[in-house]
Amino acid sequence: MKMLQQATLLEEFRFPGTLFRVRKIPIAQGWRKIYIKWEGNNPTGTQKDRAAYMHVRRAIEQGYDTVTVGTCGNFGASLAYFANLHGMRAVIYVPSRYTNGRVREMRKYNAEIVYVDGSYEDAVERSVLDAMKYGYYDSNPGSVNSRVALESFKAIAYEIVAALGSVPDLVSVPMGNGTTLAGIYMGFREMLDMGISRKLPVMLGATTGLGNQIAETLKRGSEELVPLREDEVRETEYNEPLVSIKAFDGEYALEAIRRSGGLAFEFYDEELLQLAEELRMEGIDPLPASSSSLGAIERYLEFGGYFENAVAVVTGRRF
Numbered sequence: 001m002k003m004l005q006q007a008t009l010l011e012e013f014r015f016p017g018t019l020f021r022v023r024k025i026p027i028a029q030g031w032r033k034i035y036i037k038w039e040g041n042n043p044t045g046t047q048k049d050r051a052a053y054m055h056v057r058r059a060i061e062q063g064y065d066t067v068t069v070g071t072c073g074n075f076g077a078s079l080a081y082f083a084n085l086h087g088m089r090a091v092i093y094v095p096s097r098y099t100n101g102r103v104r105e106m107r108k109y110n111a112e113i114v115y116v117d118g119s120y121e122d123a124v125e126r127s128v129l130d131a132m133k134y135g136y137y138d139s140n141p142g143s144v145n146s147r148v149a150l151e152s153f154k155a156i157a158y159e160i161v162a163a164l165g166s167v168p169d170l171v172s173v174p175m176g177n178g179t180t181l182a183g184i185y186m187g188f189r190e191m192l193d194m195g196i197s198r199k200l201p202v203m204l205g206a207t208t209g210l211g212n213q214i215a216e217t218l219k220r221g222s223e224e225l226v227p228l229r230e231d232e233v234r235e236t237e238y239n240e241p242l243v244s245i246k247a248f249d250g251e252y253a254l255e256a257i258r259r260s261g262g263l264a265f266e267f268y269d270e271e272l273l274q275l276a277e278e279l280r281m282e283g284i285d286p287l288p289a290s291s292s293s294l295g296a297i298e299r300y301l302e303f304g305g306y307f308e309n310a311v312a313v314v315t316g317r318r319f
């Protein structure tokens with residue numbers, strides 16, 4: 001009975017889903033329309049809340065009492081929030097070398113933190129192994145329930161179409177594992193297949209120049225994801241969500257970018273900070289890593305790409 005009540009509560013959660021037109025930044029001043037899909041009003045300030053919400057809901061439906069994930073910060077904060085909201089235990093694995101302040105927030109939501117020596121991918125691996133060992137619900141990307149996160153991001157595509165009345169020419173998404181981008185693309189595909197819409201947007205992946213497997217694969221023109229060595233990537237205070245040695249949803253993201261005629265663009269920290277500054281003119285306080293999505297639209301234009309309207313997915317900062 002208790003489980004049933006929790007599940008009902010989860011059903012009722014609604015994401016704010018804000019979309020607004022950018023007016024002040026230079027590329028928005030001509031006839032082209034640039035929109036921000038603002039995920040900063042979600043409970044913990046990022047789009048990862050959507051995946052965490054779906055995972056916790058699924059975990060409750062399946063009778064689990066503990067959820068786990070390996071995280072660079074944002075997803076862990078999201079999972080801790082929703083687990084706490086619904087009386088579940090959250091065990092979150094964090095690479096000890098990561099510097100962002102979201103662990104404090106995870107603790108505030110009563111999560112148990114396990115530090116892992118090594119990379120983000122090592123933290124995910126430990127979380128997956130412990131999920132099997134201790135019977136936790138596994139919320140990790142690339143794992144048994146990874147489809148849940150992809151499904152959760154489809155809603156962003158639906159919300160964009162609902163707000164604009166049609167599919168935009170271009171959708172730009174900050175990219176680490178590629179889950180968000182791939183999930184949004186699947187949403188657009190679903191609408192096309194169901195006859196709700198008549199085209200697909202060009203998908204742009206916006207990421208760090210300091211190591212992302214999907215961008216590197218596209219750069220090298222390889223069909224398959226290229227292996228990256230640990231010394232080929234470097235996390236910094238600003239690029240952490242975008243770095244990936246192994247992109248867990250890389251195949252799906254590659255397919256989305258390639259099939260839609262899209263591209264990936266890389267940004268360094270100074271550029272991320274500059275882009276965040278540009279977005280601040282629009283009255284939001286974005287996470288610098290996620291401001292890369294605006295940069296990708298600017299760069300697409302510089303490369304001679306044509307579009308009439310474009311949407312950049314941007315998340316907030318909450319630490």
Ligand SMILES: Cc1ncc(COP(=O)(O)O)c(C=O)c1O
Nearest residue numbers: 074174175176177178179180241
């Ligand atoms: C705020 C934010 N933006 C973008 C990303 C990258 O998303 P994905 O790993 O789904 O590609 C992350 C990943 O954690 C994130 O936290």
